Amino acid sequence: MTNETQHWSQDDFLAFVTIYGACADMDFSDDEKAWIKEQFGDSAFEKGRHLYKQQSDYENIQTIMAMKERFFPGDQGHKVLVGTLKKLFSVDHDFSQMEKLVLRGLEKLI
Numbered sequence: 001m002t003n004e005t006q007h008w009s010q011d012d013f014l015a016f017v018t019i020y021g022a023c024a025d026m027d028f029s030d031d032e033k034a035w036i037k038e039q040f041g042d043s044a045f046e047k048g049r050h051l052y053k054q055q056s057d058y059e060n061i062q063t064i065m066a067m068k069e070r071f072f073p074g075d076q077g078h079k080v081l082v083g084t085l086k087k088l089f090s091v092d093h094d095f096s097q098m099e100k101l102v103l104r105g106l107e108k109l110i
Helices: 010-025 030-040 042-054 057-071 074-091 097-109
Strands: none
Touching: 010 030, 010 042, 010 057, 010 074, 010 097, 030 042, 030 074, 042 057, 057 074, 057 097, 074 097
16 A cells, blocks of 8 residues: 555545456546546546556556455455446446456456
8 A cells, every 4th residue: 555545435435446357458537437426436547546546557556456345345345346447437338348357357357
């Protein structure tokens, strides 16, 4: 966990995870951005986007893994995160093959 994430809220973390997922197919659509802002707020979106851009893919995955138990422990937390990502992926009505692969990978990590 970085100093930047030390004081994050659950919404900040969810915004970060969904930004990571939304960027999986290299097309971060306006619909996806709007959905994330609507769900978690502009501030959480900006925090998540800033960190996502600042870190490597490996570091982003490490951040998700390190913070998952803090906000979404256990099986129930896993279900909430996976459900949130599935909702995100349906926003632009294009659940791409790349998004499906990222979801499968994240399901195993989280």
